[in-house]
Amino acid sequence: MSRNIKTLFEYLEMLEKEGLLVSDNAASADFSIEIKDLSYNSKRVKEGALFVCKGMNFRKSYLREALDFGAVAYVCEEGSLLADSEPIQKNGRIVPRIVINDMREAMTRLGSIFYDDIWNDKLTMIGITGTKGKSTTATFVKAIMDDYYLSQGEPDIGFLSGIYNYDGAERKSSEKMTTLETLELHDHLARTVENGLKCLVMETSSQAIKYKRTEALHYKVCGFLNVSEDHISDREHPTFEDYFETKLQIFKQSDVACINYEMPEELFSRVREEAEANCQRVLTFGQKEGADYYGYGVESSPDELSFTLSCEGRSEEIKVSIGGYYNASNALAAIAITRALGVPFENIKAGLAHVKVAGRMEIYHMLNKDVDVIVDYAHNRVSYETLFENLGRLYPGRKRLLVFGVHGNKAYNRRQDLGEMAQKYADLVVLTEQDIGTDDLHQIWKDIRDFLHDDKIDSEIENRKEAILHACEIIPDGWIMAICGNGADRFQKRGLVCEPEPTDGEIVQSYIDSHKE
Numbered sequence: 001m002s003r004n005i006k007t008l009f010e011y012l013e014m015l016e017k018e019g020l021l022v023s024d025n026a027a028s029a030d031f032s033i034e035i036k037d038l039s040y041n042s043k044r045v046k047e048g049a050l051f052v053c054k055g056m057n058f059r060k061s062y063l064r065e066a067l068d069f070g071a072v073a074y075v076c077e078e079g080s081l082l083a084d085s086e087p088i089q090k091n092g093r094i095v096p097r098i099v100i101n102d103m104r105e106a107m108t109r110l111g112s113i114f115y116d117d118i119w120n121d122k123l124t125m126i127g128i129t130g131t132k133g134k135s136t137t138a139t140f141v142k143a144i145m146d147d148y149y150l151s152q153g154e155p156d157i158g159f160l161s162g163i164y165n166y167d168g169a170e171r172k173s174s175e176k177m178t179t180l181e182t183l184e185l186h187d188h189l190a191r192t193v194e195n196g197l198k199c200l201v202m203e204t205s206s207q208a209i210k211y212k213r214t215e216a217l218h219y220k221v222c223g224f225l226n227v228s229e230d231h232i233s234d235r236e237h238p239t240f241e242d243y244f245e246t247k248l249q250i251f252k253q254s255d256v257a258c259i260n261y262e263m264p265e266e267l268f269s270r271v272r273e274e275a276e277a278n279c280q281r282v283l284t285f286g287q288k289e290g291a292d293y294y295g296y297g298v299e300s301s302p303d304e305l306s307f308t309l310s311c312e313g314r315s316e317e318i319k320v321s322i323g324g325y326y327n328a329s330n331a332l333a334a335i336a337i338t339r340a341l342g343v344p345f346e347n348i349k350a351g352l353a354h355v356k357v358a359g360r361m362e363i364y365h366m367l368n369k370d371v372d373v374i375v376d377y378a379h380n381r382v383s384y385e386t387l388f389e390n391l392g393r394l395y396p397g398r399k400r401l402l403v404f405g406v407h408g409n410k411a412y413n414r415r416q417d418l419g420e421m422a423q424k425y426a427d428l429v430v431l432t433e434q435d436i437g438t439d440d441l442h443q444i445w446k447d448i449r450d451f452l453h454d455d456k457i458d459s460e461i462e463n464r465k466e467a468i469l470h471a472c473e474i475i476p477d478g479w480i481m482a483i484c485g486n487g488a489d490r491f492q493k494r495g496l497v498c499e500p501e502p503t504d505g506e507i508v509q510s511y512i513d514s515h516k517e
Contacts, residue, residue, distance in 0.1 A: 003190075004116055005034050008073050008096055011050065014113050015098065020106050022078045022099040025087055029096040033072050038114045040107075040183060045069040052110065052183070053082055054103050063088070067095065075110070077103045104182070104212045111186035112216040119189035119200075120218045123158070126201040126337060127217070129250050130225025130260075132383045133330045134203040135161045135487075136360045137225060140320075140334035141201045144351035148343045149199065158192040158200030160185070162377075163358055163488050168195030173490045179208030186216065206246045214253070221340045222254035222279075223333050224271055226263060228382045244270075251278040258336040261286035261294075262329065285336040287328060293336040298328045302363050302372065302394050309335065316345055320352045324361045325393060326386045359487025361387075364508045368515040369477040375504045377487030379407070379434070381417035387482065388425035395480050402426035403471045404484040405464070406448060408439025408493075415444060419451030427479075431460045432467035434485045435493040464492060465507050472511040483508070 009031040015021040024031070036048030042062040045051060047070035053063055060081060063074055067088070073096035076082040088095045100106040119125060126141060128134050138161050146156040159166040160180065164173050167188055179202070180188060192200055204222070208214045227244055248271065251257055257275035261268070261284040275282045285293040287307075295318070298307040305320040307328050320331050335348055362375040372395070378387045391400065402422055406414050422429050429452065431445050445460055458474065461467035468483060475481050483504045491498040502510075 003114075003118075005036060006113065007031070008033050008035055008050065008098075011035060011110065011113060012098060014109060015100060015106065018105070018109055020100045020102055020109065022083075022101050024099065025094060025097050028087065029073075029094045031073075031096055033096070035073070035114065037070075038110060038183060039066070039071075040181075042066040042069065045071050048072055050075065050110070050114075052103075052107060053077075053080065054107070060085075072096070073098070075100060075106060077101070077106075105215075107182040108212050108215045111183050115186050115190045117216065118193050119186075120216075122193040123189065123197070124199040124341065125217060125219045126199070126221050126223075126341075127204040127214070127219040127250060127254065128201065128223040128225065128333075128337075129204045129206070129209075129247050130223070131228045132380070132386065133225045133326075133333070134205075135163050135377065136322075136327060136357050137223060137330040137333045137337075138201050138203055139163070139357045139360075140331055140352060140355055141223075141337055143355035144334060144338045144343060144348050145199055145201065145341075147351040147354075148338075148347040151347060155195075155197055158189075158197045158202075160188065160200065160202035162203060167191040168197040173488075179203060179205045179213055182213045182216075185213055189217075204250055206243055209249050210246045217253060219250070219254040221256045221258060221337050222250050223337050224250065224257060224259045224275070225330070225333055226260055226382075227267060227271075228380075248274045251275045254279050256281045256283065256340045258283045258285060258333060258340060260284070260329065260333065261291035262288050281340070283336050283340055285329075285332040287332070291332075293332050293339070295328050295332045298325055300325045300327075300390075300394065305331070307331075311335075311339070316349065318349060318352060321355055322357055322361055323363070323394065324387075324390050326390055327361065359489070359503065359505065361390075362488075362505050364505065364512060366472070366512055366515070369475075371475055371477065371479055371481060373472070373481045373483065373508050375483050375487065375508065378482075378484045379418075380411070380414055381421060384418060384421035384425070384484065387484070388421070391480065391482065399427040399476070399479045400425065401428045401430070401458075401471055401475045401479055401481045402484065403430045403432060403468055403481065405432045405434030405436070405441075406444050406485075407434055408436035408441070408444060412447075415447035416451050419448040422448070423452045423456065426456060426482075429457050430467050430471045431457060432464045433462055433492060433494075434464075437493050438495055464504075465501065468504060468507045469511055472508065472515075 035050045037046040040052040042065040045066045049071040051066040051071040051074040053076040075098045083099045257279040284291045294310045295307045302323045309316045364373040486504050
């Protein structure tokens with residue numbers, strides 16, 4: 001699919017119209033050049049690129065590298081070193097420079113004009129937000145929509161999540177960001193269209209909304225799963241109110257809203273009010289009578305979930321091929337979302353009956369002793385409570401060994417929250433790393449230990465793989481083990497680098513394979 005290539009002057013006009021332009025050097029540089037690429041990564045620049053100079057750690061050498069690779073112009077923010085420096089020359093000519101006043105807003109507008117907003121015209125876009133359950137619900141939606149589209153002779157649908165990203169040609173594991181940075185997101189959506197897909201479901205994080213990464217997107221349907229105190233720090237959201245208000249912004253980008261009827265009334269009323277003020281239609285789901293999509297009679301084993309669905313004047317028996325009582329809410333959200341798009345119940349039931357969610361309630365059975373190992377992405381207070389209450393129902397009376405860590409550089413309240421959750425729900429704990437970034441792992445452990453009694457701690461092991469293998473060795477017969485936080489992630493963020501690592505499940509499976517009786 002060919003794109004409408006535009007001149008740099010057209011970009012300049014757009015930025016000026018949007019009130020983003022501070023200054024330019026059009027009087028001394030050629031702004032009639034065509035822009036054939038758009039990038040903020042100097043190592044991925046192609047010939048004819050407009051280079052975006054962004055980031056707190058940006059260096060002038062990055063711009064020089066981008067120019068060497070073929071960049072023909074650059075955008076920088078007012079107050080930056082580049083905005084105030086002398087004009088840069090390349091091959092004896094002054095390089096066009098555009099100075100803007102809001103880099104995040106500018107990236108949204110630049111991406112929109114470069115890619116012609118192709119995703120809003122060509123894709124049925126589904127956005128899902130919430131404190132917990134985004135990845136699982138998005139996976140449920142994809143399973144349903146895949147079944148529907150394939151039954152119509154169409155390809156499966158695109159996917160963007162904290163687990164993996166899929167554009168119709170390539171499936172790639174995510175690297176520690178729920179929603180891609182703006183230009184990467186726009187590129188992924190454009191490739192999804194170019195690869196012939198008609199629909200895409202994506203997680204929409206509060207950070208993506210706050211920092212305008214998703215501002216250029218319009219959702220046919222959005223799902224608002226829940227909201228609870230998380231991501232509160234000076235690097236994310238300063239207060240819960242800021243976090244909540246940010247999430248509510250998704251309704252301004254959506255035609256239909258599907259909202260959780262089970263939220264506390266003071267939160268639900270605000271969510272419903274905002275949805276009704278911005279969306280053409282609002283649907284509710286939940287295990288509470290009165291919901292438009294009401295689920296009841298929930299039954300679960302470790303491997304399967306079932307419930308009765310009441311909606312649209314009918315009832316349906318629903319089976320989901322993943323265990324966990326709490327996944328009934330995620331399944332109901334997926335049903336409401338897909339029904340809003342007109343998907344028949346036969347496709348909904350078929351999709352949920354065969355769905356699998358990597359890193360969410362994954363169960364591994366040891367062969368050398370009576371132990372089940374549960375790998376789950378739970379990483380905050382509410383997801384720990386949900387997981388362990390579920391495990392209490394699935395494995396009554398069984399003692400629990402917990403392997404976990406806490407993210408570095410953000411959401412500092414999790415150190416107290418997860419320390420308290422470990423104290424409440426675990427009989428024995430192995431502390432390890434969890435994307436510590438540039439933080440001090442031993443300080444993270446110290447902060448956790450303020451809320452976790454020492455007699456519950458078996459060990460503190462820096463390397464996550466070694467910690468999991470150690471836990472597999474020492475867990476007594478008849479216990480269960482929960483490994484929390486990483487799910488199906490294939491990376492650990494250490495320093496400023498995401499280093500490839502096997503998933504938690506792969507580590508457990510390697511132990512099982514080497515300890516067959």
